[in-house]
Amino acid sequence: MPWVTRGLRDGVVTTGYPRRPDPYAEELPGAVAAAVRPGAEQAGDLLDGDLLELCPTGAIGRDPAGVVTVDRGRCLLCGRCVHARPELFSWVPGNQTSRVGRTALVVPEAAEDDTTLAATRADLARRVRIFGRSVHVRHVDVGSDGTEEWEIAALTNPVYDVARLGIFFTASPRHADVLLLTGAGSWGMAEPLVRTVEATARPLVVVAVGTDAASGGLVAPGYAVAGGVAGLLPEGVAVDVWVPGSPPSPFAILHGLLLATGRLVAPGEVRAPRAAARRPR
Numbered sequence: 245m246p247w248v249t250r251g252l253r254d255g256v257v258t259t260g261y262p263r264r265p266d267p268y269a270e271e272l273p274g275a276v277a278a279a280v281r282p283g284a285e286q287a288g289d290l291l292d293g294d295l296l297e298l299c300p301t302g303a304i305g306r307d308p309a310g311v312v313t314v315d316r317g318r319c320l321l322c323g324r325c326v327h328a329r330p331e332l333f334s335w336v337p338g339n340q341t342s343r344v345g346r347t348a349l350v351v352p353e354a355a356e357d358d359t360t361l362a363a364t365r366a367d368l369a370r371r372v373r374i375f376g377r378s379v380h381v382r383h384v385d386v387g388s389d390g391t392e393e394w395e396i397a398a399l400t401n402p403v404y405d406v407a408r409l410g411i412f413f414t415a416s417p418r419h420a421d422v423l424l425l426t427g428a429g430s431w432g433m434a435e436p437l438v439r440t441v442e443a444t445a446r447p448l449v450v451v452a453v454g455t456d457a458a459s460g461g462l463v464a465p466g467y468a469v470a471g472g473v474a475g476l477l478p479e480g481v482a483v484d485v486w487v488p489g490s491p492p493s494p495f496a497i498l499h500g501l502l503l504a505t506g507r508l509v510a511p512g513e514v515r516a517p518r519a520a521a522r523r524p525r
């Protein structure tokens with residue numbers, strides 16, 4: 245029985261996140277930032293054409309004031325910009341990359357978005373107040389390349405073990421509180437997604453996982469995709485939390501789920517559940 249000795253040797257492998265920071269998650273490159281640091285003024289010599297050539301998905305742009313921005317909802321984390329212009333672009337380590345509101349994925353964040361985002365966050369907090377310590381998640385693939393699915397599947401392994409936080413995956417939308425959407429938004433999945441949304445219990449929280457889900461990634465624009473999952477959702481239903489990354493790590497997806505279910509009371513501040521409990525059917 246080698247697994248017994250291996251188990252005794254390895255001890256507890258389950259992460260302590262979110263009760264305490266996980267060193268591995270803290271080191272992972274989670275996002276790209278347009279750096280404001282010595283040498284960044286050299287951005288002035290970057291023409292818009294340079295920016296377009298630098299990034300395969302057009303994630304790099306300029307705001308109206310001419311400041312170089314990165315849309316993390318389009319970023320594939322390929323690293324080309326960091327390699328080519330390290331004085332301007334840098335990796336941001338850690339898993340706290342999820343945001344409420346699509347515009348919040350564009351960094352540096354525009355100050356005029358603050359009021360809108362505050363209202364969006366308040367609306368989400370009001371809807372998830374009813375959730376107890378047990379949340380059920382239904383995953384729907386609307387045109388994914390499969391990478392996000394590997395990361396989502398990892399959430400149930402002994403390292404991440406989201407069941408300890410009262411987060412469970414369910415096979416039926418009728419039992420779900422949260423819809424976890426992946427993929428570039430293929431039109432062929434439009435009707436199944438609408439039927440899934442209609443069958444899901446209310447209040448409903450929608451989480452878009454991955455760069456493809458946020459913008460369509462490399463395959464958008466294209467005849468077969470809506471350029472992200474938002475374009476397939478029926479009227480009156482919108483994405484609540486965006487998890488960027490191609491694919492996002494399990495830690496980043498977990499951060500998004502915690503944000504979506506009201507377990508993160510402020511950016512970086514975590515209120516972990518006291519115990520996991522299955523909700524009676």
Ligand code: SF4
Binds near residue numbers: 300320
């Ligand atoms: S990491 Fe790649 S995809 Fe992301 S902004 Fe840089 S060049 Fe674009």
